[in-house]
Amino acid sequence: MTARLDTLRELAAQHGADAVLLSHPPDLRWAVGFTGSNGLLLVTEAAAHFVTDGRYTSQARAEVDGADVHVADGPLAAWAGDHDLLGDASRAVVQAEHVTLAASDDWRRAFGGIDLVAVRDLLSEAVAAKTEAEVEAVRQAQALTCEVFDAILPYIAPGISEQAIAAEIVYQHLQRGASAMSFEPIVAAGPHGALPHARPSSRTINAGDLVVLDMGGVLEGFCSDLTRTVAVGEPGEVERAAYETVRTAQRAAIDGAEAGMTGRDLDAVARDVIEADGLGEYFTHSLGHGVGIEVHEWPRLSQQVAHRLPAGATVTIEPGVYLPDRFGIRIEDVVVLRDGGCDNLTPLPTDLVVL
16 A cells, blocks of 8 residues: 555645645545545655544554554544644645535644645546456456346346335345445336436336346445346337447447547447437436446546546446436446456346346
């Protein structure tokens, strides 16, 4: 983890600061390996200190790599300030999107009025560029969720509720070793599937429904994210044609994805296919997002974003179309971006499954 602490020091220097304060749990895991829910990392030019509370005494000492571990008997920042853990630092970079106004006030008081430099997306690119070990962790998580998808197919039948299928998705993930879900599963059948982020309801599956299944679990600290759309009974011509449009768009995006291109340009690869088939108005979200320690990480693959995609980023490719009051279709894989192409981390076909 020493290299990651050096990255923090470099980022501080880029913003005219001589320290960094981190408290966002996923970034604490990235920086020093801590997997608990309460910690404060203080990195200066000369030292690195990690402060937590008594619940994590043994855990922090076992997990934290590269920083001195301290256990506070009160608020973490106040304790760190009382023990002068920032030394002579006068300006500290903080993560603008993860530090509340109340916390920033507390930190200024704790550290004698230190100047806090709020920076958005401080670690976004560093976290996005995964090591090969991190890529493999995402691959394993994705493989687990693919197993779950295959396991739940026998449960999807007329008369079964969306909520019952969602419960089975959770059970199958935990049974296979997931520590938690990446997010609440989406099970959306028939017209309900036209809502991209539908929540499972008591609605039961009907013959002829398309069912959107979006799921993910956390394995060894890394998230998976998978969407498939299945048909309960033979779909109509319109539904099948729309499915093939989405499938073709996803395949085109995966074939065209590579490090160095912009998120906007990759989104356009899939969007152009869907628009050419007359369904562009029904593709209502961006193409994808980063996934790793958090299920939604930087970068975004979006029409609105022109940033370049780094090598090693693990991202979703998930085009979809949503016809109001009729049906929805989404297909999602996770890939890792490489120079000159990408590797698909999702060992599951995209052919339409008809149950």
